Amino acid sequence: MIEDSGVVWLATQRGVVKLVNGKRAPLAVDGLPDGVVTALASIDGALWIGSVDGAAVLRDGKLQHLNLEALGGARSVFGFQRIGDAVWISTDRGLYRVRNGRLARVGLEQGMPVDTVFQLVGDRFGNAWISSNRGVLRTQLTQLNAVADGRGRLLIERYGEIDGMGNAQANGSSGPSMIARADGSIWVVTAGGVSTVDPARLQRFRERRAPPAVIESVQQDARPLTWRQQARLPGGHRLNVSYVGMSFLLPERIEYRTRLEGLDNDWTERGRQRSVEFIGLPPGRYRLHVAARHPGGAWSPHEAMWAFEVLPLWWQRQDVRLAAVLGAILLLALVYRFLLRRYKTHNARLAELVRKRTEDLQLQAQRLLQANQEKSELLTRLRIKSDVFERQAHEDALTGLPNRRHFDEALARDISRARRSARPLVLAILDIDHFKRINDRYSHASGDAVLHEVGVLLTAAARAADLPARLGGEEFALLLADTTLEDAQALCQRIRALFHARHGWGGVEGLQVTFSAGVAELRDDDTGSSLMQRADQALYQAKSAGRDRICVG
Numbered sequence: 001m002i003e004d005s006g007v008v009w010l011a012t013q014r015g016v017v018k019l020v021n022g023k024r025a026p027l028a029v030d031g032l033p034d035g036v037v038t039a040l041a042s043i044d045g046a047l048w049i050g051s052v053d054g055a056a057v058l059r060d061g062k063l064q065h066l067n068l069e070a071l072g073g074a075r076s077v078f079g080f081q082r083i084g085d086a087v088w089i090s091t092d093r094g095l096y097r098v099r100n101g102r103l104a105r106v107g108l109e110q111g112m113p114v115d116t117v118f119q120l121v122g123d124r125f126g127n128a129w130i131s132s133n134r135g136v137l138r139t140q141l142t143q144l145n146a147v148a149d150g151r152g153r154l155l156i157e158r159y160g161e162i163d164g165m166g167n168a169q170a171n172g173s174s175g176p177s178m179i180a181r182a183d184g185s186i187w188v189v190t191a192g193g194v195s196t197v198d199p200a201r202l203q204r205f206r207e208r209r210a211p212p213a214v215i216e217s218v219q220q221d222a223r224p225l226t227w228r229q230q231a232r233l234p235g236g237h238r239l240n241v242s243y244v245g246m247s248f249l250l251p252e253r254i255e256y257r258t259r260l261e262g263l264d265n266d267w268t269e270r271g272r273q274r275s276v277e278f279i280g281l282p283p284g285r286y287r288l289h290v291a292a293r294h295p296g297g298a299w300s301p302h303e304a305m306w307a308f309e310v311l312p313l314w315w316q317r318q319d320v321r322l323a324a325v326l327g328a329i330l331l332l333a334l335v336y337r338f339l340l341r342r343y344k345t346h347n348a349r350l351a352e353l354v355r356k357r358t359e360d361l362q363l364q365a366q367r368l369l370q371a372n373q374e375k376s377e378l379l380t381r382l383r384i385k386s387d388v389f390e391r392q393a394h395e396d397a398l399t400g401l402p403n404r405r406h407f408d409e410a411l412a413r414d415i416s417r418a419r420r421s422a423r424p425l426v427l428a429i430l431d432i433d434h435f436k437r438i439n440d441r442y443s444h445a446s447g448d449a450v451l452h453e454v455g456v457l458l459t460a461a462a463r464a465a466d467l468p469a470r471l472g473g474e475e476f477a478l479l480l481a482d483t484t485l486e487d488a489q490a491l492c493q494r495i496r497a498l499f500h501a502r503h504g505w506g507g508v509e510g511l512q513v514t515f516s517a518g519v520a521e522l523r524d525d526d527t528g529s530s531l532m533q534r535a536d537q538a539l540y541q542a543k544s545a546g547r548d549r550i551c552v553g
Contacts, residue, residue, distance in 0.1 A: 006020075011038065016049055031063045032049070032056070032058075040080075043082045044082075048087065055091075071104075072093045076116075091116075093105070114133065123186065123199040129180075129186050131177040170191075177189050184198065184199060212303075213292040217241075218239070232308070233311065238277065239277065241277075243275070243276075254272065256272070258270055262285055402467060424522065427480070427522075428477065429476070430477070430539075433547040449506035453502075455476075467479040492517050518538025518540070518551055537553045
């Protein structure tokens, strides 16, 4: 490579050599490639160096290595080409673009048909020409930049020996494999000699009128079909339609697209594929449209079109489906009638059996009743009296809760048990707020009903191990064994929320009932009396603070 100043740069098998006035000049730059150098280019006053170990840029005596291997794994560099504000690098892992200091890659993953490319040049029509060992590739520069920016996928046209190249292998040996001449033509070095292409002529070819498309043949399950006369086809078969573009100019490069109206209204590009296959088309009417064009040209407005109808299979016919639905309904009706009759018969037999067994049992029961009537009556009277005495001794008649006597016994027992097991014990005393007002305003019967409902609510809210009791009047107690003070407060708060959620206490519409509560936890020096006293003091604090609250003593 020769600079304008007359300096000559040589790419050798042992790095880069600089010649000034025909003499080798020293290079006092650290990191220059010392292996096989495969590409050199002078771009914007900088020397771009490609080797089997990657790429580097020498600018103002400073060397910068491009980390190609980290982006796609490229190592060998074969060429540099500046187009616009970007420099394109040809490597063994596709093309790399350097623009504004940022590196991007276009390789196999982005649609490049080959891994190794040797040179890229641009033409006057916005195309990029790329040499490779599998022919010359052409794409649009705008699309190439878009793919490098991460948008879309690359569309490539490939030219080889069938298009007039001496050989598809275009690696250029030890020199550039492709150049663009001043007259606009592209020259390519191949293993079979030099090949040239004139992009202007190719552009005129692309601008030729697109060939019309015609349908050649139709096959159904690999059997020819007289498709022009036969437009009603049985369903459930494979359909293959062959078509062709009417042109003698490079017919093998004509591109096609199809659209099956009735299934998908969008065009599907088929490339150079000259047939399309449909399998298992659902019943219905269809129109197949086929259009053709020369590579890169406009699509022909003269489309081939074939209208056909796919007939339903026997089980797809509406009358068959309707008959199947009616048959299913009839079968369900018959099964239902059969099961209903069987159910009624079984029920009748069961009812008769129950009747007979019931009569036998009634007869036996009558005999037993007659024999034991006096004994049963006596036992019943004794049991009733015993229950009455027991309830009177331990149960509050109005609320059904344990009374004060029962509570005192349970308190002494639970305190003793708590001391032996070192488990917590909490006492809560609840007092109905303004209960006297309820008696005075709504009658004592309403007051009694309120107390009864309080007993029911406390029983429902208490746990299995808890003991709710009525101490007297409107005062209730909760004895909570094996319960911490915090858990006891939480339980009282839940009961308080249940009180708030209930309306119409005692059968009085709109009547709201609240309570005040004092909670105390058993201490080491507590007795039953002292524990009750501390709970009473906490209850007094709750009442003094405005009622409808819970205090701890």
